[in-house]
Amino acid sequence: MKRRTFLNTLGAASATSVLVGAEAPKALRTLDTDVLIIGGGTAGTIAAVQAGRLGARTILVESGSQLGGTTTTAGVDFPGLFHAWGKQVIAGIGWELVTAAVKLNDDDLPDFTKPTGTQHWRHQVKISGQLYAALAEEACVKAGVQLRYYEFPETVAPTASGWRVRLVGKGTSVQVTAKQLVDCTGNAAVVGLIGLPRLREKVAQPGTLIYRLGGWDAATVDMNALQAQANAAIKSGALLSTDIRGNIAGFLRNGGENAMHVPGADSSTSEAHTATNILGRQSVLRVLRFLKQEPAFALVKVERLQAETGVRETFRTVGEATVSVDDYQTGRIFPDAVAHSFYPIDLHVDGSIVPKHLKEGVVPTIPLGALIPKSSRNLMVAGRCLSSDRLANSALRVQASCMAMGQAAGVTAALAARAGTTPLRMPLVNIRRELALHGAIVPKTD
């Protein structure tokens, strides 16, 4: 390059660009809040809106790019169950946002008056996940919640009156002092950072990458022949049995949606979650390539493919109370019940799922104690990592229940911050009153 041209180029660069060299270290930015919620998923979003609506200064930290977690990013956009035996048992902020998404998209609610028998999923509400995420975000902003995407806690330390939490993210590192901390990470990640006990199974339930295929005419497919081809592909290693859960006709019935398993799925560390996402996407590619070579599927295409493999099970916490499968199946009314839950026992193991339905009339409850890690102060959990045994957890983990837990945690944390006390010391009567005032259905305990 000629010297003149080079200088001209430099001149052009200096007019539009700023050269940034090594920056002097800045003082660590500090934030102060009443309630700090980690994890803006199914439960955490509701907890944040609730705490904000109660006037608590609330920060919601989400490591991803949007709210809703498994409901939105993992595409489990069919939350349930809000109704049991012909009446609504869970309402409040979760229900408000779910029905707002249905209304804005001109979608339909199921007919909740029609009994479902063993087809409980008929009462789940089909929503647009991404629309739900936008509405949830709007509700947070309106409630005055400070949203912090792409961040996660690096260290968590107790102080005399709460917590000091170091958050890191893309180009950010801040220190937050908070009166109350709520772990809604689905993995009890904060509880783990603090060093309190967590439980996990040696072999967790499989995950599922939600995707849907289209572009074939089922009437032209010889399913027996296709199953034989699939069996051969599984034998040769071109397909894994879990890609189609062994049954190609069953897999194709709903375009493959929610019909595959990712064994060993784990979202509790970035490394494990990365591997889980890769395994999920590899499965999609295997199935697509297998189908493409079949004449009836020459035009097969991907209609939907989520950004993240949904993970069903990682850590559970050990709380002041623990919900057992017996409590769940007998519909025990806990003395400190703050919400209902309703779902069959639903453990996904060994490639099979055998839902065990509740007896007619049974509506289980969720005790506040299951949301408070044992011997902790100023700390709560909400969502699938509540304190419960494995079988009870397989039902408690569903979305309407997680939303109800989120609201209960949001109320309790906000009231405890205001009163300068710890969640376990908050009078139940106050928690229940605020929950009811904010539209939640509170179980009768007398």
Ligand SMILES: Cc1cc2nc3c(=O)[nH]c(=O)nc-3n(C[C@H](O)[C@H](O)[C@H](O)COP(=O)(O)OP(=O)(O)OC[C@H]3O[C@@H](n4cnc5c(N)ncnc54)[C@H](O)[C@@H]3O)c2cc1C
């Ligand atoms: C494939 C599949 C099918 C399912 N089917 C149904 C169904 O039919 N009906 C039903 O109701 N439920 C169903 N469930 C269960 C239900 O969707 C989940 O159990 C529930 O959504 C979990 O909610 P959560 O709030 O505990 O966690 P999540 O919704 O997963 O939220 C956790 C959030 O925390 C964030 N996070 C995690 N770690 C950190 C960190 N360190 N820092 C900051 N943020 C963090 C995550 O990014 C995420 O947004 C299904 C689940 C799966 C995976």
